[in-house]
Amino acid sequence: MNLKLKLVALNEAYTGDIHGTRGADYACYRESRRAGLRGTFRALLSSRVQNLDGIVRQADRRLPVSNLRGDILFSSWADVFNGDAGPLPHPLRLYSFSGRNVLQDYTWPHKAIWHGALLTGERALDHSCDAWHTSAGDKVGLAASLKGGKLLDQTPYSCDKRLILLCIEATTEPFVQRRRRDTDNRSDGFLTEEEYYNLLETIH
Helix, strand or coil: CCEEEEEEECCCEEECCCCCHHHHHHHHHHHHHCCCCCCCCECCCCCCCECHHHCCCHHHCCCCCCCCCCCCCCCCCCHEEECHHHHHHHCCCCCCCCCCCCCCCCCHHHHCEECCCCCCCCCCCCHHHHHCCCCCCCCCEEEEEEEEEEECCEEEEEEECCCECCCEEEHHHHCCCCHHHHHCCCCCCCHHHHHHHHHHHHCC
């Protein structure tokens, strides 16, 4: 099986008030499930307690990273954090869970990606919009301007800007299927936020 980790955008733009990494992770989970994807997706965000490079399960960090349509973006997740800011392929194609190209669609007015991390993936303290809980214009978060063509471009944006929020497949589909066979019988098809975080703890 040719496994890849998918990097996909949420279906709308977000200010820096994303209800923390927990709320952002849960949004990634719900939108990925609605799109029929079965891996476990988490928000591409660092915070005061989370480094970006550690989001993906250790065993999957050598897998290639692709967009929603399978085009390779990085040869591996680990390669994103080697200090060169994660150069993206040109022409870049990034898609939302609804299949829209975020670089061409006006849903995302600013072509930049929230991340809040340094080049190594380490969290950038005081540059994550108060741990992604504020949209105040006098606060800042680090983001990647896609004009620079790098995933970890170090551009500060005020937290009231509505930017792209990406989700990374933190664990592959076959692994997740083994871990949550019992959840497929739920009437709505979704874990609650608490159940989702309990699942993440068993995965990592």
